Amino acid sequence: MSSEALSGAKSLDISERGAERPANSEVLSEAKNLDIGERGAERPANSEVLSEAKNLDIGERGAERPANSEDDNRFLAINQTISYIGPNYLKIPAGDSRPGKHSSGYTGASSISVCMDAARYYGQEDIRVEDVEPDAVGPEEVRIDVEACGICGSDLHEYTAGPIFVPGDAPHPVSGAQAPLTMGHEFSGTISEVGSEVTDLSEGDAVAVNPIIYCGECPRCEAGEYHRCESLGFTGLASNGGFAENVVVDAEQAVPLGDMPVEHGALVEPLAVALHAARVADVSPGDSVAVFGSGPIGLCQIQALRAAGAGPIIVSEPRDRRRERAEACGADVLIDPTEEDALEAIRAETGEGVDIAFDVAGVEATYNQAINSTRPGGRVAEVSIFEEGVETQPNDLVIPERSIVGSIAYQGGPRSAEEFGMVIDMLEDGRFDPDPLITDRIELDDITDEGFERLIDPDSDQVKILVKP
Ligand SMILES: [Zn+2]
Numbered sequence: 001m002s003s004e005a006l007s008g009a010k011s012l013d014i015s016e017r018g019a020e021r022p023a024n025s026e027v028l029s030e031a032k033n034l035d036i037g038e039r040g041a042e043r044p045a046n047s048e049v050l051s052e053a054k055n056l057d058i059g060e061r062g063a064e065r066p067a068n069s070e071d072d073n074r075f076l077a078i079n080q081t082i083s084y085i086g087p088n089y090l091k092i093p094a095g096d097s098r099p100g101k102h103s104s105g106y107t108g109a110s111s112i113s114v115c116m117d118a119a120r121y122y123g124q125e126d127i128r129v130e131d132v133e134p135d136a137v138g139p140e141e142v143r144i145d146v147e148a149c150g151i152c153g154s155d156l157h158e159y160t161a162g163p164i165f166v167p168g169d170a171p172h173p174v175s176g177a178q179a180p181l182t183m184g185h186e187f188s189g190t191i192s193e194v195g196s197e198v199t200d201l202s203e204g205d206a207v208a209v210n211p212i213i214y215c216g217e218c219p220r221c222e223a224g225e226y227h228r229c230e231s232l233g234f235t236g237l238a239s240n241g242g243f244a245e246n247v248v249v250d251a252e253q254a255v256p257l258g259d260m261p262v263e264h265g266a267l268v269e270p271l272a273v274a275l276h277a278a279r280v281a282d283v284s285p286g287d288s289v290a291v292f293g294s295g296p297i298g299l300c301q302i303q304a305l306r307a308a309g310a311g312p313i314i315v316s317e318p319r320d321r322r323r324e325r326a327e328a329c330g331a332d333v334l335i336d337p338t339e340e341d342a343l344e345a346i347r348a349e350t351g352e353g354v355d356i357a358f359d360v361a362g363v364e365a366t367y368n369q370a371i372n373s374t375r376p377g378g379r380v381a382e383v384s385i386f387e388e389g390v391e392t393q394p395n396d397l398v399i400p401e402r403s404i405v406g407s408i409a410y411q412g413g414p415r416s417a418e419e420f421g422m423v424i425d426m427l428e429d430g431r432f433d434p435d436p437l438i439t440d441r442i443e444l445d446d447i448t449d450e451g452f453e454r455l456i457d458p459d460s461d462q463v464k465i466l467v468k469p
């Protein structure tokens, strides 16, 4: 049933009943407030039951209204409120939530509302900011009031070409969640509720969240390589994430931030991606490196390589503003591949090519350039998620004996604090600099227009936009 059909029917219904409403409608509204307040106190666990009960109830009360009234305006107001609730209620997936603070005209709603705003992914180019009921905190979980949540390149891939990591057809094997769900996996905040069995975290602790979801049973999990789990998922892609006022995660995912600004904690995840890639690629001080692409992860990669003592750091990036940021992050040589041949420029700088190249752009051209920019015996780290396959010449690896390695994330699960902890230390002592990474801060309501749409706009200068729910 379309929501228009329903609200139409409901309005009609109430209008008819309106003919019999009582003289004093003020009494009616007060009675309604009181009534809803009381119901709020004893509201059932299942919000669907509550919503239905509420709608029904208003109808029933309407039916008792006596005939005469001089107060048509007031009646109109009630009627409009109810038609407003109708479609709003219908937009929300069944069983997930109930009308909340957006039903601002609805008297009494705020006194029973425990809803919050969340940006939920429904499918390609379909993210909706809605009222949802917060998840409950289990014994080994914590609730985090989100301070900031970055929009990631992976989020953009889900938006333009997904679902990729978001379970679209079947629930995720570990989290049990599937679309629609709340996105956002790069976030920090303050703990506001602690599960009964959590002993090492307290209310008020500032934390970054390690979003790795793992099964705990597969061979890689048993080897302690949780980020290589066969059921690997991420909070905010395979379960509800940080584009919300608050979020519930396993306590082991919450990594204390110490005294650094809580907002900077939202950058720990992308910096950990880069730190992990540098470790996987086995970067040593003095290694010459090339980075293809200086978007958000590319800039983090440059900072991680600078911190590792690599140099020269050569960056190929077509957008002017991103090259400027690359320089601010520690790039020594900047190449505009639309103006010059990137491979020639790299050979001119290094002679036989770099020791290690990082592809952080994830398209066919950069995949092949990264391979061919390395010297014989060199290495390539692939740090991108591809939207489609690429054509490549494997002999470019074979004949010069180059190697290529993939890098998806960072240690997670019981090892959540290992690489996240290194990044937090490096943010604290200045080896990582958050300032060149953050290009804007926006409100949750603006996440599509001011966030996703600006980030996919090829003419935009945006790199990392932090959502502040
Ligand atoms: Zn990310």
Ligand SMILES: [Zn+2]
Pocket: 214, 215, 216, 217, 218, 219, 220, 221, 228, 229, 230, 231
């Ligand atoms: Zn596993």
